[in-house]
Amino acid sequence: SKWKNLLEKLSAIEDLEEEEIAEILDAQDPELEKELFQLADQKRKKYVGDEVHLRGLIEFSNFCRKNCLYCGLRKDNKTLKRFRMSPEEIFSVAERAHRLGIQTIVLQSGEDLHYDAKTLAELIWKIKKLGVAVTLSVGEREEEEYIIWREAGADRFLLKQETFDRELFSKLHPDDDFDQRLRCQQKLMEIGFQTGSGNIVGLPWQTTKHLAHDIKMFQKMDFDMIGIGPFIPHPSTPLGQHHTDTQLKLKLTLKTVALTRILTKNAHIPATTALGTLVAGGRELALRCGANVLMPNLTPLAYRSSYEIYPGKICIQENWGACIPCMKKMVEKMGRKVATNPGHSLKNRSRVHS
Numbered sequence: 001s002k003w004k005n006l007l008e009k010l011s012a013i014e015d016l017e018e019e020e021i022a023e024i025l026d027a028q029d030p031e032l033e034k035e036l037f038q039l040a041d042q043k044r045k046k047y048v049g050d051e052v053h054l055r056g057l058i059e060f061s062n063f064c065r066k067n068c069l070y071c072g073l074r075k076d077n078k079t080l081k082r083f084r085m086s087p088e089e090i091f092s093v094a095e096r097a098h099r100l101g102i103q104t105i106v107l108q109s110g111e112d113l114h115y116d117a118k119t120l121a122e123l124i125w126k127i128k129k130l131g132v133a134v135t136l137s138v139g140e141r142e143e144e145e146y147i148i149w150r151e152a153g154a155d156r157f158l159l160k161q162e163t164f165d166r167e168l169f170s171k172l173h174p175d176d177d178f179d180q181r182l183r184c185q186q187k188l189m190e191i192g193f194q195t196g197s198g199n200i201v202g203l204p205w206q207t208t209k210h211l212a213h214d215i216k217m218f219q220k221m222d223f224d225m226i227g228i229g230p231f232i233p234h235p236s237t238p239l240g241q242h243h244t245d246t247q248l249k250l251k252l253t254l255k256t257v258a259l260t261r262i263l264t265k266n267a268h269i270p271a272t273t274a275l276g277t278l279v280a281g282g283r284e285l286a287l288r289c290g291a292n293v294l295m296p297n298l299t300p301l302a303y304r305s306s307y308e309i310y311p312g313k314i315c316i317q318e319n320w321g322a323c324i325p326c327m328k329k330m331v332e333k334m335g336r337k338v339a340t341n342p343g344h345s346l347k348n349r350s351r352v353h354s
């Protein structure tokens with residue numbers, strides 16, 4: 001086919017130029033997509049195997065000091081009922097998750113300074129004693145705070161760039177500085193966190209050139225983890241009316257996942273909840289074209305619907321803990337297996353994993 005050369009190059013050297021990536025993202029050719037997804041699935045098997053890692057997500061506060069244009073948790077969204085969990089409550093959820101076999105606890109919140117460094121450090125220390133890996137996803141903080149949390153035992157940190165295009169970044173993030181955000185991710189790596197970045201696909205003003213650049217940056221910065229999800233407009237945000245074709249956005253997100261898998265080789269890549277929200281079966285599709293991680297929602301039911309980053313989020317109605325067996329079934333149905341290890345980074349930086 002027309003794409004034979006690019007696919008052969010991808011297969012053989014697992015790399016492409018930015019312009020070539022954009023060409024693939026632009027193409028709307030079912031035959032190309034089929035071959036690209038098959039290749040990404042092969043590379044996933046080669047570099048990270050058949051195991052799927054479950055990361056238990058606790059969304060512990062939806063307060064946020066920022067006003068990112070796309071996000072339902074933005075400060076100026078006055079329609080959202082805000083909640084905070086106490087450290088005791090967070091710990092008890094982590095304990096119950098651990099008893100259900102969860103080996104990674106992800107503590108996620110809006111940018112909420114109510115939790116100071118020491119409070120979170122004590123909580124991390126307590127959760128680490130359960131013998132699980134701890135991932136933080138609490139946004140931009142001072143380097144000193146990151147160090148305190150690393151010393152308390154936190155293993156990983158998620159802080160997405162959201163877009164690696166400077167201009168698009170500044171349009172979407174009235175409170176943020178592009179370089180500061182990049183430096184934060186570099187600092188997190190230097191401090192010894194397994195570090196996750198990622199982007200949103202289908203943002204207003206975003207082009208396939210921007211996405212191709214994101215993928216090259218994932219590769220260049222050699223992140224341990226990369227989260228890729230579709231933009232889902234939230235009606236109570238300034239971008240609430242920006243609806244685009246769902247099938248196009250789905251395909252674009254899956255192609256981004258597939259190309260990211262091939263170019264970054266052994267990064268951990270989640271099949272995101274946002275993709276499962278965009279279309280039924282979206283996470284399964286991602287698992288078949290490069291993804292190897294799932295994030296069961298373990299937020300207490302009373303708060304779950306209030307953590308409304310985007311509307312229509314799946315897993316809101318289920319019983320607490322139901323996502324775990326549901327995901328096990330999903331994974332086994334696909335002929336894969338749920339990992340029985342904490343799924344640390346496969347990048348060989350000399351890091352201490354506890």
Ligand code: 5AD
Pocket residue numbers: 070071072160162199200229230231232233234274309310
């Ligand atoms: N659609 C999709 N993803 C979103 N996020 C925030 N708002 C949206 C939205 N409207 C993502 C960001 C953030 C993560 C917690 O949620 O990538 O990092």
Ligand code: SF4
Pocket residue numbers: 064065066067068071072073074075109110111139
């Ligand atoms: Fe706050 Fe994060 Fe949402 Fe931005 S994306 S408004 S920092 S929760």
Ligand code: FES
Pocket residue numbers: 296297314315318322323324326327
């Ligand atoms: Fe949450 Fe299926 S993954 S209910």
